[in-house]
Amino acid sequence: MEITRRRLLSALSAAGLLAVVPAAPAGAAAAAGDTARLLANTVALFAGTEASNARPETAAKLAAVEKTARANLKAMDDAGEGELFAGLVLGTDEANLNTAYRRLYETALVTRTPGAPADLYGDAAVQRRVIDALVWLHERYYGDQSKGYYGNWFHWEIGISQHISRTLVLLADQVRAQRPELIATYLASMDAYLRNGKNGDVDLDSRFHTGANLADITTNRILQGAVMAEGGDARIGKALTDQLTVFVTVDPYDLRHGVTDGHYADGSFIQHGSVAYTGSYGKGLLTRVVQTLLILAGTGYAHGEELVPTVYGWVRDGFAPLIFEGWMMEIVKGRAVARTDSGYTDVAVVVEAVVDLSSLASGAAATALKSYVKHIGATSRTPLDPSRFVSPLSIVRHADIAADASVPPADLNPAARSVAFNAMDKTVHRRPGYAFALARSSDRISKYEYMNGENLLPWFQGEGAHYLYLAGQDQTQAYGVDYFTTVSPYGLAGVTAPVEQRRTVPELYGKPYYDNPGHPLHFTSSSESQNTYVYFPRGTNGWSGGAVLGAYGAAGLVQSSDVAYRDREILPADFVVYRGATATKSWFLLDDEIVVLAADVGDAAGRAVTTAVDARIAAPDDRITLTGARRGGRPWTGPGTAALRWLRYVNATRHTAVGYVFLDTPPVRVALDRVTRSRRVVRTANPDTAVTRAVLGVTVDGPAGAEPASLAYALVPNATEEQLRAHRHGRPLAVLSNTARLQAVTHRGLGLTAANSFTRGRHETGDLRVEGPASVLVRREGRGGARGTTTVAVSDPTMARDTVTLLLRGRTLRTVAADPGIRVTPARGGTRIEVDTHHAYGRSFTVTLRG
Template sequence: MEITRRCLLSALSAAGLLAVVPTGRADAAAAAEGRARLLANTVAVLAGTADSNARPETAAKLAAVERTARANLKAMDGAGEGELFAGLPLGTDDANLNTAYRRLYEIALATRTPGIPADLHGSTAVRRRVVDGLTWLHERYYGDQSTGYYGNWFHWEIGISQHVSKTLVLLADEVRAHRPELVRTYVDSMDAYLRNGTDGDVDLDSRFHTGANLADITTNRVLQGALLGEGGEARIRKALTDQLTVFLTIDPYRLRHGVTDGYYADGSFLQHASVAYTGSYGKGLLTRVVQTLKILEGTGFAHGEELVPTVYGWVKDGFAPLIFEGWMMEVVKGRAVARPDSGYTDVGVVVEAVVDLASLAAGDRATALKSYVKHIRATSRTALDPARFVSPVSVVRYADILGDASVPPADLNPAERSVAFNAMDKTVHRRPGYAFALARSSERISKYEYMNGENLMPWFQGDGAYYLYLSGQDQTQAYGVDYYTTIPPYGLAGVTAPVEQRRSVTELYGKAYYDNPGHPLNFTSSSASQNKYVYFPRGTNGHSGGAVLGTYGTAAMVQSSDAAHHDRALLPDDFVVYRNATATKSWFLLDDEIVVLAAGVGDTVGRAVTTTVDARTAAPDDRTSLTGTLRDGRAWTGPGTADLRWLRYANATQGTAIGYVFLDTPQVRVALDRVTRSRRAVRTANPDTPVTRSVLGVTVDGAAGARPARLAYALVPNATEERLRAHRHGPLTVLANSPRLQAMSHSGIGLTAANTFTRGTHDTAGLRIEGPASVIVRRQGRHDKARTTVAVSDPTMNRDRITVLLRGRRLRELAADSGVRVSRAPGGTRIDVDTRHAYGRSFTVTLSG
């Protein structure tokens, strides 16, 4: 169904937005002026201006542009038969064709970038070489629709169109003077290659035209409309109207066009229908829409300032919780976790978008964004490189923000925060000194993403894998691609896995995907079946969620096999499926501890299983140490298997430490090894670079055929030995740990939390809970000043109501969220919470008495 103007107005108003695309046709003069301004804005964004490029801060950026252009021109000079650039054969490799177009863009960029030497900037000869290159590529390798569109659909519908459109914008005058037909020729071809669309245009019902992909496609079409001249404004307005759909908050109960990709009310972001992707596709969407807002300024085609509050919300609630001391957390990067670019590089992309958004914002929002830029600069262990920004203008804006003494550094989040990104099955918990990130999965959200030979061993990344970021350390030594390279995929921190050896897709099938087009499920490179069973399979249990009460949180998950194992009878005989181990898990997120409970840990077919309490990496020469105490009080003497009460791992070089308190855990195996492995083990395109790390593994082993086990332990960030010894006398108490109910209390903060996993009544520590549910109760003060706060959420996402009984004296309601009702009941105070269509949101109530 086409999204109408009236429908769009209504939808945007519901999200607190105004429609931004004016209706009606502008007169010819105004339309021409708008197109010219749009083209000029785009050139300024890409190439900078004379003023921006005269600033010393842009020198490194300009040098990079010049260096790249000269290298590309040299490669053109050395090209052989079937090549536009030496070493880049064309005709069968779509990635090479995409790269060829990118290199033409990079040369064109140098010819329009003020401040670059005159043999490039303004050079008619160089510009004509680019135009000739565009013509040559179209005639031989792009224009014939019958021989194109092989390989990755992205290159044909987005990547090549992006490079071509920007190149044509940069060289618009040259093309208009010498090859005026080239724009129409390319636009017709780009429309024809939009094969997942309708009649050469966007199809909002297509699974390919969503989220970041839709933003890319529509931005390309905006530029094409400006290039087409008279009549192009209709294309521009249609593209902008399509792009506006990415600004709409996804309502999972009222999907538009069946699309689940985009931002959710809790700050979650999904791409590929079910992959948590803020740190890759999400940052791409952020970048693209901010760039679009910049190129639209003063054109009359849109009033982008109306969209700034929405994008500000993405940054504040979607990105900021996931960025710790300048590092993008692994749990929202999909297959990009296997790429060599670091989390610091990811955040650099976000920073450029925030810098430009600040220039579009006003008042307190602008100040908050600038302060956040300074905060990232102040806390990151790696200096951000502005030369990697897209725009020289952004480099100058960044420098101006850093130099503005009136802007104090400030995070967009409080130092203490617990965030349940339940719409994407992720949890983030932050305190001064550390951040904890948890990757869950379910029948709604993918366990992992593998694609295109990237993230080759991903099988357990969504099975409760967690990442504990310690303040002050260089995160490239602790996480990033080298974590996945040197840590076994079965031994990621937090994971319970069967003891077995799995093979990657490339090992199993000899290519980057499973190919069986003759099967009824039609397995081809980008088919729906490939997505469901190979690229990003979901789990098969619906229980994954948690509650937040103030700055505290809880999360819960029932581990399951993925969709392929569940549907193995439907799949081809040569399609390999894997069965998962079993476990029911809870995480309780406090101030100084993260408490982990696991029950039903085992395997339905009797395999041995291993649960990893933690896995940490360090530089091989870092000064690390291990100390601990056995349960009988004796000192622990070194690596091996032992009945531990607590363990402490310290890295004196990084100035960090982490402790482990074993509350109710079988014997623990501790290993500290030196591991060397190639980065190519996790991504086929990675350089064959050997990486050496010192690797800590803290694991609990379960023997083959053993009865299901239970574990209870606490992670204690930045722990001293004294703090760890003190846990012998509290304040943590495990109240229940079974596949039905997991609960704990912390006497120091007066907090009790419980996750119930089955239907019926569950009793623990003065609580009666109608499950399944996640509940946190905190009692503060005494006598007439006593306050009890309660948070309740539905971790299954499908309950209409949850009832909790607080046993004891009856309490009086002071404040409650909408949908919460408090009443007297025999034996205590009853709380009824309407959770219908809440999608895991927490409901809170404050009581007195």
């Protein structure tokens, strides 16, 4: 094999995976034995074994495999002239060709699935039909390289190759006996279609061969190597070496091959260079690497046990914070938010990977993973359906975990947790009764993702849009595709948007992308210009981030127009750009409240703007009530516009409530509308299904030409009227500053002060002075804070500063504990704290003081 110790140590040292040294098989006999084991592992993974398939838990899976295969065989029987499957037109639609190959894999699968009916399992005639169909497809629609590679590159380089490779593995012996030349023929074609690679192989410098895409391609090539007559060992070795690069934690200051895709130290996951994508591509990567570890188990190609801790870290730090009661949060799904699959479906994919990972782990890690599987099963509002797992072996493992009384259900999250995913501009704040998810963006991270007619109305999804998940609620009734279908894209919760009417990409250009290959920027369907300006544009301001202190957090964002508006002078004349509104915003994340401050809210072009304090959906027949109090104290019931002190929204049918405390806010418009739209408005491939929802909108309107405004309010999850009435001016919350330079609040009950400074220079608030820009939290505990413990957390949200300095006024404090890079010194009037933030990439630094 071509994997050397030096090569692997060099590739993996950044992730600390120094022990991952695949052992080369010693000689041809050993290599053949390893290949045979790899093939057997792969068949078992997808088809199950005699033992697994005899278990009653796999019966539904086996029935589904049989049903799918019989439907495919009937479609082949009913095919007309020029068709392989009835009604599936080939030759111009690469998605149909991908479907044809997938159906052949599904049909081959049943013939290798123990427990399938006798007329299918091991049936030579069915296997012969699949092999003949492979020959037919290659001769007519796949083998001619000059006619192939139309449409979406993914199908040609990944999807079709995946189905072919798996089919060849399932029928390896039969293909070798009946059409021995077919394997080499297909391998040559699959290599030829790897056009974003190099010489028919992976190119780690290609922007197409990163993250989840790289894992898919390399797993395909591992399977291909296993069926090769000769030279397969080298292919497997090269593919594994390439795949091992996805295990390396991305260091933004030392990029390998210029790649920003992958997992970051703070738990973030990025795909497409700048899209937060844990909930879509991230789960795909997790699935693929775990499957690869399983198919390589017991061979000389890898020592997977050394890789398991890294993958466990992804689950604990990257996935678990984003999963709430079995639901994957919207902030990390990119264009997939517009698909009809729910967040529960997303998490089921993660659960299968975690189940399989637990079988590879040992000790405390294995127990923690199994406990997490049980926790998700116990808290999910939609029961998990293991029969939809890919592998029958996974179904059996899941059943064994569920039946193991020695494994208690346990979350990988502490009950109270605040997480700053600053590398991907996202924030998650969790408490036992709710989870709050915030989508930010910057000149580093995209505002949204649109592609292939998916997520047609995306413009403000990274502009501070938030999602408040309430415990005990079926989240399909609160978020998912129906939220984006029925809530106006200009009125997404938390968003400040100009009052205007934008058009979707297909409406603008008559196709799912902007086409202008002759322009110097060369716009084609998958060009870098398309990515930059159409598919996932970034913002133009670098201030986006926040700090975490224990279970509390602060986050902020300076809203900006995207790069298309900035670069409008160099773009084609018919390319449509949109200008954004202005706003400087902070979110201070406490126990019972999420405090939101907004300053400089307006529009440089003089347009009217709206700020959505919140937007929530409910079933049309749910019993909704709105109560509140005006500033003068008189009761208020909506809908309508009023100067409110507080507002409470109750869905009695779902037993949920949200409160809003208006600390310093102009009159609020409260609307409760019945909205009916087709799910196709957000994704062209969605069924034309009309959905009706009762949509709450709590909005602050800014008229055209008005001076920039400021807003201050708090979201109170699960609020009672007593809680809301208890909020008085300055108690327990007080706004210390709300300008475009400095935003700060204090909570007397918690002894907590939190501040975001957005500009250079000194910023003073109370007994805190900050040399901005920075994000800071200060908590004083014990003896009223006078001589007790003071804990401080500091972050650089711009990710561009070498040092952040602050002064705590009052008596001089001494250091009890401090993160590396913090210097504490006495200063006139207080205690000076200097934090080395060079190359910290938004990480929080914490120091504990006493005085």
